[in-house]
Amino acid sequence: MSGEIKKIDSIKNMAVFQDFRWATSVRDGGNNIAEFKKINIFYGRNYSGKTTLSRIFRALETSLISDKYSSPEFQLSFDGGSTASQNSLTRHGQVVRVFNEDFVRDNLRFIVDDEQTINSFAILGEDNTKLEEEIEKHEAELGGEEDKSGLIGELLGADEKFKRAQKAHGDKSSELEKKLSDKANKAGTGIKHNKAFGDAIYNVTKIKKDISTITKDTYSPPTDEQVGKFHDLLREEPKTEISESSSFNLQYTAITLKAKELLEKRSRHLIQFRNC
Numbered sequence: 001m002s003g004e005i006k007k008i009d010s011i012k013n014m015a016v017f018q019d020f021r022w023a024t025s026v027r028d029g030g031n032n033i034a035e036f037k038k039i040n041i042f043y044g045r046n047y048s049g050k051t052t053l054s055r056i057f058r059a060l061e062t063s064l065i066s067d068k069y070s071s072p073e074f075q076l077s078f079d080g081g082s083t084a085s086q087n088s089l090t091r092h093g094q095v096v097r098v099f100n101e102d103f104v105r106d107n108l109r110f111i112v113d114d115e116q117t118i119n120s121f122a123i124l125g126e127d128n129t130k131l132e133e134e135i136e137k138h139e140a141e142l143g144g145e146e147d148k149s150g151l152i153g154e155l156l157g158a159d160e161k162f163k164r165a166q167k168a169h170g171d172k173s174s175e176l177e178k179k180l181s182d183k184a185n186k187a188g189t190g191i192k193h194n195k196a197f198g199d200a201i202y203n204v205t206k207i208k209k210d211i212s213t214i215t216k217d218t219y220s221p222p223t224d225e226q227v228g229k230f231h232d233l234l235r236e237e238p239k240t241e242i243s244e245s246s247s248f249n250l251q252y253t254a255i256t257l258k259a260k261e262l263l264e265k266r267s268r269h270l271i272q273f274r275n276c
Helices: 050-062 101-107 128-142 150-185 204-214 224-235 252-275
Strands: 005-014 017-021 073-078 083-085
Touching (some): 050 101, 128 150, 150 204
Antiparallel strands (some): 005 017, 073 083
């Protein structure tokens, strides 16, 4: 977002501007409140406030007010009605560029100080000195590989620790896989070869599944009594096969006749006894 500055509404506590009001101080030929044009030229004697005005504009660019002023206050108006003040230097959203003596001192130090050297840079512009200082600061923070200092040193140290931990993890994982494989199907001792629990296809996948089952919070281990019963079941040997019984004829008719004969015989004896 970029807009033209229309006017400086007010300035307080900044050098010669102790309580400046644009509306009452800046008028055009018709006594109307004047506004900035496309091109504006400021001229006046020394200490008349030209540098102070440039510092107000530069504050919009750098978001900082010169420390030469105590409790400075100002407000500017832009096209479209937006404003900026000492309290909104980071929020005004305008693009401002100012070349004044503060810019020269901050960015082109060799001009005002012969002892300063000119450092090479790739980016042309007002922020070169700041960029150089930032680069030097960050390079010091980064450190180097040779002496393993700074952030690079910390990174190299962390990378070495990671590689050692990764190798240790790999070794332990291989060791665990070997133990699981032996427990599952090593000849003579593996579960696969146990006569009581033998499973012809028992392997590492199955033992991992069993481990996953027994490590769940919902798992309830069998009691000693249940374990005993399971062992008894596993130890049971198959009995000899029971042969089929031979077929036989119950002779229902003969049995019925014989029973009838016996019952009738019993009845005759009872009748004789009662007649005596």
